[in-house]
Amino acid sequence: MASTVAGVKADFSTQSASTNEPVVSVDWLHAKLKEPDLKVVDASWYMPDEQRNPIQEYQVAHIPGALFFDVDGISDRITKLPHMLPSEEAFAAAVSALGIENKDDLVVYDGKGLFSAARVWWMFRVFGHDRVWVLDGGLPRWRASGYDVESSASGDAILKASAASEAIEKVYKGQPVGPTTFQTKFQPHLVWNLEQVRKNIEERTHQHIDARSKARFDGTALEPRKGIRSGHVPGSKCIPFPQLLDASGTVLPADQLKKKFDEAGITLDSPIVTSCGTGVTACILALGLHKLGKPDVAVYDGSWTEWGAHPDTPVDTSTSS
Numbered sequence: 001m002a003s004t005v006a007g008v009k010a011d012f013s014t015q016s017a018s019t020n021e022p023v024v025s026v027d028w029l030h031a032k033l034k035e036p037d038l039k040v041v042d043a044s045w046y047m048p049d050e051q052r053n054p055i056q057e058y059q060v061a062h063i064p065g066a067l068f069f070d071v072d073g074i075s076d077r078i079t080k081l082p083h084m085l086p087s088e089e090a091f092a093a094a095v096s097a098l099g100i101e102n103k104d105d106l107v108v109y110d111g112k113g114l115f116s117a118a119r120v121w122w123m124f125r126v127f128g129h130d131r132v133w134v135l136d137g138g139l140p141r142w143r144a145s146g147y148d149v150e151s152s153a154s155g156d157a158i159l160k161a162s163a164a165s166e167a168i169e170k171v172y173k174g175q176p177v178g179p180t181t182f183q184t185k186f187q188p189h190l191v192w193n194l195e196q197v198r199k200n201i202e203e204r205t206h207q208h209i210d211a212r213s214k215a216r217f218d219g220t221a222l223e224p225r226k227g228i229r230s231g232h233v234p235g236s237k238c239i240p241f242p243q244l245l246d247a248s249g250t251v252l253p254a255d256q257l258k259k260k261f262d263e264a265g266i267t268l269d270s271p272i273v274t275s276c277g278t279g280v281t282a283c284i285l286a287l288g289l290h291k292l293g294k295p296d297v298a299v300y301d302g303s304w305t306e307w308g309a310h311p312d313t314p315v316d317t318s319t320s321s
Helices: 002-014 026-032 054-060 088-097 117-126 138-144 156-173 194-203 214-218 254-263 282-291 303-307
Strands: 038-042 105-109 132-135 207-210 272-275 298-300
Touching (some): 054 156, 088 156, 105 117, 105 138, 117 132, 132 138, 194 272, 194 298, 254 282, 272 282, 272 303, 282 298
Parallel strands (some): 038 105, 207 272, 272 298
């Protein structure tokens, strides 16, 4: 058995990741970890009620050499909505402050297995960087495989994370920032706004999938954020994001993934837009669809936090649909 495993790991070291496949395994990453143009990014983020601090957890244990990407910090500073996509200039300034360049291959992971890493994978793709992958199973799978982690109470990556947030702040205040090493190329088809979703209710050009729980979708459970109605966008369908993952937080095999979308009445032949609560887990649906050969899925950035709080957006519930 040992020789077989060694053979697999040796094989991983000769493979280069394909942009057709959005995830890489922990074995692949372990074999590639010291390559000069590969950067690993810890994109851990947690729901407020989980009471987990991603930067503190990063300092305690992260994959060796990983940078820290602050999902709340690298965001639009104008809107009141949480962690919305920043402007091109702000993203370029923040990512440059992290030391990321266009030539880099990026592997993004999080502390839950597969959660917020998909959001950061999507963000890089929105800004034209396709050589980005999510670590399947994340930090839990890495540690379960016996691979080393490192700690850094006051490391370089913490300083870079602070510099990234400061760079964004400066951009939104119109102040000069340092030189940018990362050039963006905005891909508008990958991100939707409220008006596009509203228009789609009538025109139905895109199938709309909601990644929230069935209870929130049906309007039988209260939203976790105050002042937001319960229910869903008329015409949308519900595939709760955990359905795309196995018990260890890794993405299901393609045939099982396809079955989940088939069961929800989603066809891969027509355009798709995804949404969730705040634009995080919608990206897991987009990642799953990418794995099935559909890389052009749009994500509604404001998602239900915007739609449900808006005074004049239509809302359906299980009893009204």
